[in-house]
Amino acid sequence: MRKRLIAGTAAGFALALTGAVPAAADSHEAQLSVLHGVPDLTVDVYVNGDLTLDDFEPGDLAGPLALPAGTYTVAITAADAADDSEPVLGPIDLPLEAGMNYTAVAHLDADGAPTAALFTNDISTTAAGEGRLTVRHTAAAPEVDILAGDSPVLEGVANGDEGVLDLPAGTVSAAVAAAGTTDPVIGPADVTVAEGVNTIVYAWGSLEDGNLDLAIQTIDGLHSAPSGVPSGELGLAAQQSSTPWVVGAALLAAAGVAFAVRRQTVAVKND
Amino acid sequence: MSTPRPRRTPHRALRTAAATALGALVLAGCADGSADEPAGAAPPEVVATAEPTGEPAAEPTPARPAVEVPVRRADLSSFEVESVVQPVGVAVPSIDVAIPVEPVGVQDDGQMEIPPLAEVGGWYRYGASPAQESGTSVIAAHVDSIATGGTGPFARLRDVAVGDPVEVTLEDGTTQTFSVVEVRRVPKPTVEWEDVFVRQGGKRLVLITCGGTFDRGAQSYSDNVIVTAEPRV
Incomplete structure (x- = not known):
């Protein structure tokens, strides 16, 4: 978490300097994805009154869409609705700021009622060699702990909450357990956290109905370059050394190795 | 209604x-x-x-x-991670370089990881692969190393000429051929690494080693030798 704070600070600084968020293609636009996390309910999604997602099924992820910054009104209806006049969820207003990246999630609240949340995705630059893991609790379930391997990495995550951490790129064995326990209610499942990618894992469904599941979203292009290429150790190839005797010593050492090898060869020949 | x-x-x-x-x-x-x-x-x-x-x-x-x-x-289960065809060798015939290549990442200090032996190149596995049609592939090797006990083939990298061919062997047995378009020696603090490790854009191959003077206190050369090559047409 400390690493993330540092990365966030650095990105904030860059933002202040340039007035642009690095990963955003267009400073006037926001990126929006939509995840359907309400089980057993195929829906239509209306944006500002216009049908935008037709027959959107549970576990589907739409987007990303590049949208001009502004406030969008989203209504979710049954899939056979004629229009958005009788939404099953919403209408809700989504204020989208330029340069930001969002995911709107239709999901169950802790008590199992449909609700919607707008999450802001962390698209700040990741350190070379690292990826970002975001975990979001959008399931009808009490507070949970997120386990990587066997140990909790995020504790006490409540419905609607998220946890974010940067970690070395690789595969994480992720599981979700009730807070304070280590007995998984979801997983364990291998999740790839790729370098320079924000891998967002959603826990969704209902504990009571036994349909908890994971959904995965990725946002790439957050990488940064290594800070250098340290590709020499001895100074033998130096054009001009600041300490010439070192080169002499290194050459002598190398010559000594060569001499030893030659002697060995000679010795073999003598046998 | x-x-x-x-x-x-x-x-x-x-x-x-x-x-x-x-x-x-x-x-x-x-x-x-x-x-x-x-x-x-x-x-x-x-x-x-x-x-x-x-x-x-x-x-x-x-x-x-x-x-x-x-x-x-x-x-x-719908979430697939792309796998890339990796490079396994690089050759620059004009300077008598032909070395195996292995994938490398990042050291704890944030610098690129370099194979200990100077006779082995490291391909930056988070960047592009020469098998791909875009992006910059980066392969670096020590100019000299403790493990080798002397200089390695990349010590001759500074002698390469623009137009020289560079051949990269991939793990599927195929070869990608590039031509050198630029050879430069850059003081380390001034290298713009974000312009070298580029993942989008045109297909390029960059070979890197060290050069310049050697600072024994810092155990570091002053410069990087950076050779840029583009697909041979």
Whole structure:
């Protein structure tokens, strides 16, 4: 978490300097994805009154869409609705700021009622060699702990909450357990956290109905370059050394190795 | 309630476009006099019959912009990680260099990891592969190393000439051939690594080692030798 704070600070600084968020293609636009996390309910999604997602099924992820910054009104209806006049969820207003990246999630609240949340995705630059893991609790379930391997990495995550951490790129064995326990209610499942990618894992469904599941979203292009290429150790190839005797010593050492090898060869020949 | 709108054919790939929504949004903004919405990025094609409520007239609406919202399953089994064909060797015949290559990452200090032996190149596995059609592949090797006890083949990298061929062998047995377009020696503090480790853009190969003077206190050379090559045509 400390690493993330540092990365966030650095990105904030860059933002202040340039007035642009690095990963955003267009400073006037926001990126929006939509995840359907309400089980057993195929829906239509209306944006500002216009049908935008037709027959959107549970576990589907739409987007990303590049949208001009502004406030969008989203209504979710049954899939056979004629229009958005009788939404099953919403209408809700989504204020989208330029340069930001969002995911709107239709999901169950802790008590199992449909609700919607707008999450802001962390698209700040990741350190070379690292990826970002975001975990979001959008399931009808009490507070949970997120386990990587066997140990909790995020504790006490409540419905609607998220946890974010940067970690070395690789595969994480992720599981979700009730807070304070280590007995998984979801997983364990291998999740790839790729370098320079924000891998967002959603826990969704209902504990009571036994349909908890994971959904995965990725946002790439957050990488940064290594800070250098340290590709020499001895100074033998130096054009001009600041300490010439070192080169002499290194050459002598190398010559000594060569001499030893030659002697060995000679010795073999003598046998 | 207005007239029920005609249903679109049920189709998993969404036919409705964000562009349509945006078009309607801009219209709505105009209609109610609101000036909140920036219109600059909205697609030009707007459904002229759309009303501020978003309910079009009963007749089939005019053709909508053909922008589809991408939708995919988000479950773990649908989540595929791309695998790339990796390079396993690099050769620069003009300077008698032919070394094996292995994938490397990043050291704890944030610098690129370099194989200990100077006779082995490290391919930056988070960047592009020479097998791919875009992006910069980076292969670096020690100019000299403790493990080797002397200099390695990349000590001759500074002698390469523009136009010299560079051959990269891939793990599938195929070869990618490049031509050197630039050879430069750059003081380490001034290297713009973000311009070297580029993951998008044109296909390039960059070979890197060390050069210049050696600072024994810092155990470091002063410069990097950076050779850029582009696909041979």
